[in-house]
Amino acid sequence: MKIDIGGVKPDNFVDRWPGEFEIFSHFEMALGIPHALFLITTFKENGKPNACFQSWSSFYGDCGGYYVMTPLLMHSHTYQNILRDKEFCINFIHTGYYEACYRTIFKNDEECDELAAGGFTPETASHIAVPRIKEAFMSLECRLKSEMDLSGKGKQSLVIGEVLSAAVEEEYINGAEKKYGPDGFMYYGYALKDFASGDEGERKVACLNVIRKG
Numbered sequence: 001m002k003i004d005i006g007g008v009k010p011d012n013f014v015d016r017w018p019g020e021f022e023i024f025s026h027f028e029m030a031l032g033i034p035h036a037l038f039l040i041t042t043f044k045e046n047g048k049p050n051a052c053f054q055s056w057s058s059f060y061g062d063c064g065g066y067y068v069m070t071p072l073l074m075h076s077h078t079y080q081n082i083l084r085d086k087e088f089c090i091n092f093i094h095t096g097y098y099e100a101c102y103r104t105i106f107k108n109d110e111e112c113d114e115l116a117a118g119g120f121t122p123e124t125a126s127h128i129a130v131p132r133i134k135e136a137f138m139s140l141e142c143r144l145k146s147e148m149d150l151s152g153k154g155k156q157s158l159v160i161g162e163v164l165s166a167a168v169e170e171e172y173i174n175g176a177e178k179k180y181g182p183d184g185f186m187y188y189g190y191a192l193k194d195f196a197s198g199d200e201g202e203r204k205v206a207c208l209n210v211i212r213k214g
């Protein structure tokens with residue numbers, strides 16, 4: 001039997017922190033669709049490096065270009081930085097850096113160098129002024145193409161960036177072992193323990209496990 005979930009937040013889904021269901025749709029918790037995790041680097045207005053732990057994105061394109069589609073909180077520094085400077089860098093790191101990534105969330109003030117806060121090393125990018133992260137196994141240098149307020153409520157904007165250039169660590173360029181294993185892409189999923197109570201959710205961090213080749 002399938003359980004139908006409608007567009008209206010069920011009453012049993014209650015905020016665990018103020019405004020949770022203003023920022024998130026109840027579908028996020030109810031569905032728990034996994035997404036790759038990464039850090040977005042930008043510059044703050046004062047020139048200090050900013051790092052934003054991010055997920056919920058996709059990467060695709062055609063013969064005219066390759067694009068990053070990422071929804072950003074409109075009150076975040078990252079969103080403001082991207083609108084101002086029109087460039088940003090996507091940095092994929094493995095699960096071993098999860099705690100380091102999380103540190104950048106709570107060291108968030110204007111004066112903070114957020115790369116240093118996470119213990120990351122800045123690396124000069126090839127096409128943008130914003131630094132890449134040396135510890136990342138893959139970085140995408142992006143130029144802002146467009147943005148759109150997703151719901152029209154001024155909460156989340158879908159930012160689309162054109163990938164100008166990518167840098168990939170040599171050991172990751174061939175084969176799947178590194179990319180799709182513990183040293184590769186880090187994933188995030190939000191799985192509810194109990195749909196009926198709606199408030200027993202737990203963040204999960206994962207990596208891929210290849211089950212079939214060819």
Ligand SMILES: Cc1cc2nc3c(=O)[nH]c(=O)nc-3n(C[C@H](O)[C@H](O)[C@H](O)COP(=O)(O)O)c2cc1C
Pocket residue numbers: 037050051052053054055073075076077078079104105106108188
């Ligand atoms: C797995 C994951 C967990 C997150 N947890 C939090 C959190 O606990 N608190 C928070 O304010 N933002 C959280 N975020 C969102 C962003 O990382 C956060 O808005 C970001 O640090 C904003 O930084 P900025 O203002 O420098 O752009 C999380 C993001 C992801 C992908």
